[in-house]
Amino acid sequence: MSPHLILRVVSKLLIPMIVVFALYVQFHGDFGPGGGFQAGVVTAVAVILYALIFGLDAAKAAVPPSVAQAGAALGVFIFVGVGFATLFLGANFLDYDVLHPNYEHRSGQHYGILLVELGVLSTVSSVMLVIFYAFASRVPDIKDEEW
C-alpha cells in the first residue's frame, strides 16, 4: 500500500482537469479574464503537482527538462516571429491587421493575438517548470514524516 494514497488518487483526477482549465483560460482569454500568462502558470502547476505527488523523476520523464528549456526559447521565438511576419508583410512591427485579409471582422487581430498568446503560454509554462526543476533537483525528496 503506497503512502499518500488519497493524495495520489485525487491528484490523478485533478491534473487532467487543471490542464483542460489551462487550455480554457488560454483560448478564452479574448472573452474573459486570463490569457497566455495565466494559462502558462496553470499548465506548469499541473506538472509541478505531478512532481510533488509522484516524485521529480516521474515528472522529468513526463516533461523532460530539455523540452522545457526548448519551450522557453520557442515562445519568445513565436512572439518575435509574429512581429517580423507583420514587418515583412508591409505593416508596423506587431501590427496584426495584415495577418489576414478579412479586415471587416478584424481577423488579423484575432490571429495575431492567438499566436502571440501561444508564444506567451509556451515561454511562461516552460520557464516556471525550468525554475522548479532547477530548485527541486538540488534537494532530496520530502521525507514521509514531514508531510
Add this chain to the structure above:
Amino acid sequence: MGFDLTQILDYSLIAMLLAVGFAVVRMRNLFAAVMLTGVYSLLSAAWFVSLDAVDVAFTEAAVGAGISTVLMLGAMLLTAREAEPGGATRHWMALVMVTAAGAALFFAIPDMPVYGDAMSIANSYVGYEYMVQTPEDIAVPNVVTAVLSSYRGYDTMGETTVIFTAALSVMLLLGLGSKRSRKKDGEDKA
C-alpha cells in the same frame, strides 16, 4: 456616508492582510511562514476580485499562491526549518527610517485619485481611448487582452523576454536541472 457591503468586504480583507503580514514577520517556523505568504497572496487575489481587477487577481492567485509558494518551499528545503531567533538589539536607525518612509507614504495619500474616480489620469486619456476603440480596432470583448497583446504587444514581448531571461539566469546559477540524474548515472556505472 454610504457604507455598503463591498466596502466592509474590502476593509475586512485588508485587515486580514495586515494580520497575516504581522504573523509572517513574527513566525519562527519557516514552513508556516511560507504557507502564510501563500495565504497572503490568496487574500490579495480575493481583494483584487472585489476591486474588479479579475485578470490581476487570477495572476496573483496562480503565481503568488501557487508557483512562488512551491518555489519558496523548494528553497526552504535547502536550508533550516526554523529561523534563527532575532537578536536582542534594537535597530533604532532602522525604526527611524521605516517611520520616515511610512510618514512620506501617508503624506502622499491625498494626491492619489479617489477609488473608482472616472476622471482620474489612468481612466482619462489613453485608457479611455482604449475602452472606446477596442470594439472598433481589435473586436475582442476583453479590453485587458486587447491592450496586453495588441495595443501594447511590444511591451508584452519585452515581458516575455524578461521571463525567459529569468529562466536563463536560474539555469546558469543552479545548473540545467539534470545534476541529480547525472550523478545517479555515474553511480550506476561505478
